[in-house]
Amino acid sequence: MALTDESSPAYLPGFFQIALGSVIDTPRIVEKARGGDGLGWHEHVNDVHEGCERFFRPGYSAHLVAEWLPALEDVVERLERGAVVADVGCGHGASTILxxxxxxxxRFVGSDYHDGSIETARRRSGEAGVADRVxxxxxSAAGYSGSGYDLVTMFDCLHDMGDPVGAARHVRSTLKRDGTWMIVEPNAGDRVEDNLNPVGRAYYGFSTLLCTPASLSQEVGLxxxxxxxxxxxRDVVETGGFARFRxxxxxxxxxxxxxxx
Ligand SMILES: C[S@@+](CC[C@H](N)C(=O)[O-])C[C@H]1O[C@@H](n2cnc3c(N)ncnc32)[C@H](O)[C@@H]1O
Incomplete structure (x- = not known):
């Protein structure tokens, strides 16, 4: 399962691939950091982009439709009837296609500021046979088009953005009054000591090499x-104008x- 079943949540090669890509890019990340700059997601080698997709997709396959969407109030009923969904920061579109x-x-509108990722997402949706509804x-998250969305989703990307508060304001302006924003973020506690565990160790590594430089490379650089x-x-979304968060x-x-x- 760990090495051969791409659909298993225990599948590991995606993790290795994104780690390898991060190591390949380390000299450039360090050079930028010396000048106080970040390195954008679009500037990484493809192993980072593809590794990210292969690392996260098995978890989304296992949990998104079976557990996460049903945990939201009234969302599955709307999706079954026919809703309009924006999947922001969608990368290669794994979540959009699922x-x-x-x-x-x-109907689903995936968006990402990285043109190469969107090109791959379009190819993947054709291969999956869903291009008629995707x-x-x-x-960018602060500028995707459309309005009146029933659901806006962000998978493992809000923290990568330079201006997550600006993104939150844009989500607020494009969402129906009774719509829902689902945010999926890496599992982390509020204090450093809560994260001193195997997952926290790996995520702090990725955070240093990928997520923090990605945000620093954009305006605001939060x-x-x-x-x-x-x-x-919670603080980010409330500052962005949302009242309810759980x-x-x-x-x-x-x-x-x-x-x-
Ligand atoms: C860790 S990847 C996650 C991709 C995808 N959601 C997934 O779960 O596989 C973060 C994504 O956020 C995108 N991103 C970063 N900053 C962004 C911004 N300001 N607006 C839109 N997308 C952004 C990156 O291009 C990248 O595709």
Missing amino acids: MALAFPNS SFQIA ALGAQAGEARI RVAETPFNLVFEVRP
């Missing part, structure tokens, strides 16, 4: 890092939040 496969009556756009934790994420699910790797106006 939702599209499960809810054929709904579209992708190259856009640099939440992969280990932001629930209290910090944790609805958790796995060893992810925290899932329901955010509503």
Whole structure:
């Protein structure tokens, strides 16, 4: 399972691939850091992009449709009837495609600021046979198009953004009044000592090499890092204009939040 079953949550090669990509990029990350700069997600070698997809997708396959979406109030019923969904920071579109496969009556708009990732996401959605209900756009989280969304999702990307508060404000302006924003973030406690465990050790490594430089490379450069934790994420979304925030699910790797106006 760990080495050969790409759909198993125990599958490891994606983890190795993103780690290898991070090591390959380390000299450039260090050089930028010396000048106080970050390195953008789009500037990494493809092993980072593809490794990320292969690392996270098995967890999304196991939990997204079976557990995370049902944990949100009233969302599955809407998706079954036919909802409009924005999947922001979608990377290669793994989450977008999983939702599209499960809810054929709904429409999905995936977006990411990285053009190479969107190109791959388009190819993946064609291969998965969902291109009729999925579209992708190259856009930043503070500028994706469309409005009146029933559901906005962000998978493992809010903390990577330079301006997550600006992104939250844009989500607020594109969401229906009774819509839902689902945020999936790396599992982390609020204090450093809560993260001194095997997952925390790996995530602090990725945070230093990938997430924090990604945020620093963008405007504002808030640099939440992969280990932001629930209290910090709550602060970001409340500053962005949302009133309701609750944790609805958790796995060893992810925290899932329901955010509503
Ligand atoms: C760790 S990857 C996660 C990708 C995908 N959601 C997944 O779970 O496989 C973070 C993604 O956030 C995107 N991203 C970072 N900053 C962004 C921004 N300001 N606006 C839109 N996307 C952004 C990156 O291009 C990258 O695809």
